[in-house]
Amino acid sequence: MTAAAPRTQLLDRGVEQAMSALSAAAKKGLGDPALAELVMIRASQINHCAFCLDMHLKAARRTGESEDRIQLLGAWEETEDLYTERERAALALTEAVTVLTDGFVPDEVYERAAKHFDEAGLAHLIGLISVINGWNRLMVGRRVPPGGYRPGGHQP
């Protein structure tokens, strides 16, 4: 079976630059590259974005993330020892903010995150979740195939 052809590779230069700037600002403000990759992988799993999964799995491995933590991310709630409380709070927030269609972001999820992140950290974390949701939409919508990303290359 061959991979589906991309629908369009077109992306306005201004949109691409603004998206990259947005990603960079959110990541820098969060100041935790390992957590950023976990958040981006989890959102991309939920949104079924092959391009983003390929990219962020490679990026996570390159930064030395453990294979266990990558593989079990989809079941983080059932894996007590692999992720810190702070990471678990961020992952719970990632899921709630990604699946808005089921209704809002529960108070307990928000408050759990607010216990582990100060206001600036939280604002940047929400920014990062929003921007990876953005990339997921741009890539799934245009059906950009996975595999094009090389670690250390373009960094959305």
Add this chain to the structure above:
Amino acid sequence: MTTTANNDRKTSTENSPEYAPERSPRLAWAKHAPEVYKAMVRLDAAAREGVDPKVLELVKIRASQINHCALCLDMHTKDALAAGESVERIIQLSAWEESRHFYTEKELAAIELTEAVTVLTDGFVPDEVYEHAARHFDEAELAQLIAAITVINAWNRFGVTCRMAPGHYTPGQYK
């Protein structure tokens, strides 16, 4: 119509049941992440280029309905009304499949694509939805439309997560 939503609410409160109190926002995210906010504004400007303003407001309202973003609904319904959109077309938007005759085929294709790109969690963007859109928009327009849908989805996430309060927007406030 010259009254604001706030005045309307005040008047109603005087003669009818008391409304629930307004909840305060969880987080002033733009204040705590100013660079992220600036980048969002730049992204918004880049993504709206080349998209028909009427279609754009319908797209923004529909995505905000699906994502339940009160602030974005407040903003984009008011902007749409101020730009001359009809109350009927705004009201019918959440039931557009049953009220297709309120919209052009091109608008319907854009709304359909908006739903598919907004609800990614149910799985992908169906070929027929994409192809329907591709019959009404050329490739560059389609790329911009997807970008515009992406951007309102991002605003929705900030609005809902930070629980930004609706009711205070006046049309054109951020333009």
